[in-house]
Amino acid sequence: MNRTTILAAALLALAMPASAQQRVTIQWQTANLTESQYEPIWKATIAAFEAANPDVKVEPILVARRDHWTKFVAAAQAKQAPCVISVDVVSAAADGYLRPLDDLWAKEPASFRDAWSADMLAATRWKGQLFGLPNWGGTYAEVYNRELVEKAGLDPNNPPKTWAEYLAWSKKLTAPDQWATAILGGKTDTTTRVLLTWIWGNGGQPFNADMTEAQFAKDPKSLEAIKFYLGLFSNEKVAAPAPTTTNYLEQTVLFAQGKIATMRNAYWSIAKVIGDNPRIAGKMFVAPLPAQIPDAPTMATVSAHSISASCRHPEAAWRFIKFDMDKKWVVERATKANWMPLRRDVADEPAIKADPMLAQFVRVGSNAKSYPLPHPAWADIAANDIVDAVQKALLEPARTEVIFRELDTRLSRKLKDN
Amino acid sequence: MFLAGVIVLPLAHAFWTSLHRIRGLTATFVGLRNYERVLEDEAFWHALGVSLRFTSISVAAHVLLGLGLALVLNELRVARTALRILFLTPWMVASAIGATIWLWLLEPQFGVVNHLLVTAGLVERPLAWLGEPGTAFAAVTAVEVWRGVPFIMLLMLAGLQTIPQEQYEAAAIDGATAVQRFRHVTLPNLRYLLVVASTLDIINVVRHYDIIGVMTGGGPAGATEVLPALLYNTAFRANRFGEAAAIGVMLLLMVLAFSIVYLRVTRIGRAEPGS
Numbered sequence: 001m002n003r004t005t006i007l008a009a010a011l012l013a014l015a016m017p018a019s020a021q022q023r024v025t026i027q028w029q030t031a032n033l034t035e036s037q038y039e040p041i042w043k044a045t046i047a048a049f050e051a052a053n054p055d056v057k058v059e060p061i062l063v064a065r066r067d068h069w070t071k072f073v074a075a076a077q078a079k080q081a082p083c084v085i086s087v088d089v090v091s092a093a094a095d096g097y098l099r100p101l102d103d104l105w106a107k108e109p110a111s112f113r114d115a116w117s118a119d120m121l122a123a124t125r126w127k128g129q130l131f132g133l134p135n136w137g138g139t140y141a142e143v144y145n146r147e148l149v150e151k152a153g154l155d156p157n158n159p160p161k162t163w164a165e166y167l168a169w170s171k172k173l174t175a176p177d178q179w180a181t182a183i184l185g186g187k188t189d190t191t192t193r194v195l196l197t198w199i200w201g202n203g204g205q206p207f208n209a210d211m212t213e214a215q216f217a218k219d220p221k222s223l224e225a226i227k228f229y230l231g232l233f234s235n236e237k238v239a240a241p242a243p244t245t246t247n248y249l250e251q252t253v254l255f256a257q258g259k260i261a262t263m264r265n266a267y268w269s270i271a272k273v274i275g276d277n278p279r280i281a282g283k284m285f286v287a288p289l290p291a292q293i294p295d296a297p298t299m300a301t302v303s304a305h306s307i308s309a310s311c312r313h314p315e316a317a318w319r320f321i322k323f324d325m326d327k328k329w330v331v332e333r334a335t336k337a338n339w340m341p342l343r344r345d346v347a348d349e350p351a352i353k354a355d356p357m358l359a360q361f362v363r364v365g366s367n368a369k370s371y372p373l374p375h376p377a378w379a380d381i382a383a384n385d386i387v388d389a390v391q392k393a394l395l396e397p398a399r400t401e402v403i404f405r406e407l408d409t410r411l412s413r414k415l416k417d418n
Numbered sequence: 419m420f421l422a423g424v425i426v427l428p429l430a431h432a433f434w435t436s437l438h439r440i441r442g443l444t445a446t447f448v449g450l451r452n453y454e455r456v457l458e459d460e461a462f463w464h465a466l467g468v469s470l471r472f473t474s475i476s477v478a479a480h481v482l483l484g485l486g487l488a489l490v491l492n493e494l495r496v497a498r499t500a501l502r503i504l505f506l507t508p509w510m511v512a513s514a515i516g517a518t519i520w521l522w523l524l525e526p527q528f529g530v531v532n533h534l535l536v537t538a539g540l541v542e543r544p545l546a547w548l549g550e551p552g553t554a555f556a557a558v559t560a561v562e563v564w565r566g567v568p569f570i571m572l573l574m575l576a577g578l579q580t581i582p583q584e585q586y587e588a589a590a591i592d593g594a595t596a597v598q599r600f601r602h603v604t605l606p607n608l609r610y611l612l613v614v615a616s617t618l619d620i621i622n623v624v625r626h627y628d629i630i631g632v633m634t635g636g637g638p639a640g641a642t643e644v645l646p647a648l649l650y651n652t653a654f655r656a657n658r659f660g661e662a663a664a665i666g667v668m669l670l671l672m673v674l675a676f677s678i679v680y681l682r683v684t685r686i687g688r689a690e691p692g693s
Contacts, residue, residue: 070654077443077659095442095657187635242526242546244638250527259527309443380656391639395551 022055024313026320027082029061030303031068037271038337041329049323056316058084066188069379072097081308083317086135087379089304093126094376099307100129104318112322115343123302123370132304133321136330136339138266139365140197140299142290143273146283148173148261159287163202163228166290170238173261180238182260183230185390186247189382193371194264195390197299198229200369201291207415211375214411216389217404225292227400230390234397244391256280264289266301267361271338286360300368302342334358340365377414385411429670435663442657452664462665464640465648472559472644473623479563480619481612484570489604491571492578502575509568517632520561524548524633548634551641558630558642562623570615577611578604610683617680621673645669 028046032038046058061082063071069088075081076097085098092098105113116134124132142159149156152172160166170180184191199206204222207214216222233239240246240260252269254260256276263269274281289298305321307314323329327346333339335351340361346352353359372378389407393400436452438445456462487505491498508516523530524547532544548554581604589599605612627646630636636643636651643651645665653662 073654073657079443091657096444097442185638187637240527241544242549244549245526245546254527377657384651384655388637388639391637395639 023057024055024316025057025059026084026311026313026317027059027061028084028320029063029068029072029082030086031063031065032086032337033060033062034064035272035337037275038333038339041332041336044332045324045329049320052323053316053319056313056320058320069383076308076310079310081310083308083311083313084320085306085308086132086303087306088372089124089132089302089306090126090372090374091376091379092306093129093131097309098131099309099311099314100131101133101307101318102130104314105130105133108322115325115345117344119370120302120342120344123374124304124306126374132306133325134302134304134342135325136303136333137342137365138268138301138303138340139361139368140193140264140266140289140301141361141364142262142264142287143255143269144262144285144287145255145258145260145280146285148178148258149285152261156285159285160290161288163290163292167232167236167238169262170232170236174238178258179240179254179260181232181262181264182240182246182251182254183233183243183394184246184248184251185243185387185394186245186250187383187387187391188247189372189379189387190248191390192382192386193299193301195226195229195386196371197264197289199225200299201225201289201293201296202228203293203296207373211373212412212415214408214415216386216411217401217408223401223404226393226404230393230397230400233394243394252276267340267358268338270357271336284357286357286364288364295367298364298368299371300365301371375415377417381411381414385414432663432666432670435659436667438660440659448660452660453668456661456664456668461640461643461648462645465643465645468555468640468642469624469644469646472555472562472642473620475559476562476566476623477616477619479559480566480570480623481616483563483567484615485574485608485612487567487571488574488578489600491575502572505571506568508565509572511565513565513626513628514632516565517561517629520557520564521548521633524557549638551638554634554638554641558633561629561633562626565629566619566623570619573611573615574608577608581607613683614680617676617683621676621680624676625669625673 033042042060046060049058050056061071072081072085072087072092073095076092076095081097085092087097089098120134121130124130124134144156144159146156149169152169152175154169154172160169173180184194196206199216199222202221202225204225205219206216206222216226233243240254242250246254248265248269251260251263251265252272253276255263255269256273258280270284273284289296305324307317307321311317325343327343327349330341330343330346331349331351334341334346335355335358338358340358341347341352347362352362372382375381385407389403392403396403435445437447437449439448439452491502491505494501511519522528524532526532526544526546526549529544529547531547532541535541536544545553547557585603585607586599589603594602625646626644627650630642630644630647631650634642636647646669649662649665649669652658652665656662
């Protein structure tokens with residue numbers, strides 16, 4: 001390279017706009033980027049963000065749901081975690097993997113901050129600091145296949161409200177090669193989510209108030225709920241076979257194919273089911289969870305955008321988070337990917353109000369406990385210990401109480417250990 | 419330098435990790451406490467038992483079936499190459515891909531295996547192959563056998579082809595039956611190779627995770643949780659890296675023990691004339 005070429009290159013570099021020289025790349029990882037119903041939306045979001053922010057490039061990290069946490073932890077340990085991340089906030093914050101957002105949050109105008117309720121933000125706080133901005137959620141409700149319900153001679157306008165009614169329906173909805181429902185016992189935290197909805201629906205408290213003690217077996221209401229729920233498979237034979245390998249994926253496939261008549265799931269499952277079987281669109285209805293106590297709470301999962309502690313461009317990451325939280329994208333996600341918005345100022349958006357099924361989920365979710373539960377060990381407890389106990393109880397129903405008593409001991413040790 | 423970078427440093431770091439309590443990005447020195455915790459935990463002993471069962475059954479099946487197939491292929495005069503390639507296919511497929519294929523073949527509701535069994539009237543209703551402890555263990559072991567037999571078969575076939583034909587001819591002249599020829603000619607000639615292949619296979623199988631990771635993740639209820647699965651689950655699901663590293667170090671010691679056996683056998687083999 002001669003002197004003239006070097007000089008020309010240097011002049012060219014000086015002449016380049018500052019933004020092009022300083023363009024930063026931020027990585028973005030959530031468990032959902034591989035979901036087909038969401039793919040066009042996130043691609044459009046990135047394209048629009050990069051057009052509006054030419055100094056930032058967003059690199060999506062696609063990872064299978066079951067490997068999402070593992071990949072994040074491995075990257076966080078190497079201090080190479082993606083800048084924008086959606087994980088179990090408390091577990092990740094307690095491990096030091098996330099950056100507190102309070103300084104960035106405080107700079108925002110009140111109009112932006114008021115879009116989230118204090119309760120919603122509480123779910124993403126750890127030791128008083130804000131570690132995530134709630135993005136979307138899932139309220140658990142009971143979804144029914146209208147055709148199967150009517151075929152069984154049941155009234156879709158009068159779905160079961162109590163467990164006795166649910167069991168009566170379940171018996172009528174079970175036929176050769178068809179079951180009323182599916183018990184979730186696969187090795188993901190979805191198993192725990194559904195179990196908790198049954199426990200809460202019976203007024204059970206599987207943990208004490210400060211989450212230092214587990215009482216799945218000690219609390220009679222919790223144990224009763226566990227026995228009833230798992231008994232749908234073990235005793236009543238109204239649940240699909242192979243519950244220990246049934247996860248969200250298998251459950252939605254069974255529902256889409258008309259193998260089960262009802263599933264306990266969130267709004268996003270509707271998009272998944274229709275994706276699996278488009279003919280089922282318009283043939284589902286949603287009802288509150290049957291419960292044993294008045295005003296029983298359901299579960300509302302909270303997914304939040306966080307910034308990893310190792311992120312070298314937190315300002316750029318925050319800009320992207322705010323962009324992705326814009327009403328336009330919130331409504332897009334709600335209407336096309338069936339992700340329930342957590343901004344309280346979008347409930348009156350015409351597109352949201354026009355969807356009766358979403359409106360029903362919103363109504364059901366008006367009384368919900370947030371999930372994940374606030375403990376640093378929750379990600380482990382929910383995906384491993386509780387699931388193992390459910391699997392053991394499904395395999396040895398007669399030992400259910402012993403198994404959950406052992407779980408209480410194990411969990412109480414873990415809860416105090418962290 | 420290269421060996422230090424890819425072997426010594428990671429091993430040293432794993433050992434260092436095993437002596438620390440790791441919580442997120444914080445490490446606290448705890449001495450041998452992680453080893454104590456692991457050894458006190460019944461999950462470790464359960465996983466060790468599952469590992470021993472999984473390894474012994476898999477290796478025995480690999481060697482028996484591999485030797486059997488090699489004997490058959492060695493006798494064939496037609497289509498030997500084509501069959502050899504065909505039998506090698508499971509070994510050529512990446513373990514995780516093979517496991518994923520089997521996962522769907524064994525799927526309880528829509529899997530081909532259940533469809534065939536029900537259609538043939540062999541079972542009344544679809545079986546939850548990976549949902550019951552017994553069938554799940556049998557299924558992952560069968561897939562491990564399916565994957566591992568070709569390699570042993572290849573080794574044995576190579577060994578069979580080195581046996582001098584004159585030994586078989588002499589045995590035939592002496593009136594030896596096929597079984598006697600196998601026992602007194604084939605086996606003694608393959609003895610060294612059998613020990614080497616078995617030892618290598620033990621080392622290989624005992625640290626295997628991919629098939630179980632894909633098919634069951636160690637479940638149901640720990641029925642297929644071999645030591646590498648326990649290690650993975652302890653590290654990446656339970657976030658207890660110190661204890662996971664302690665399991666890793668103990669697993670390494672087990673593999674090293676078999677490696678010493680392997681090295682001794684190969685040294686004896688080299689010393690024996692004609693072996």
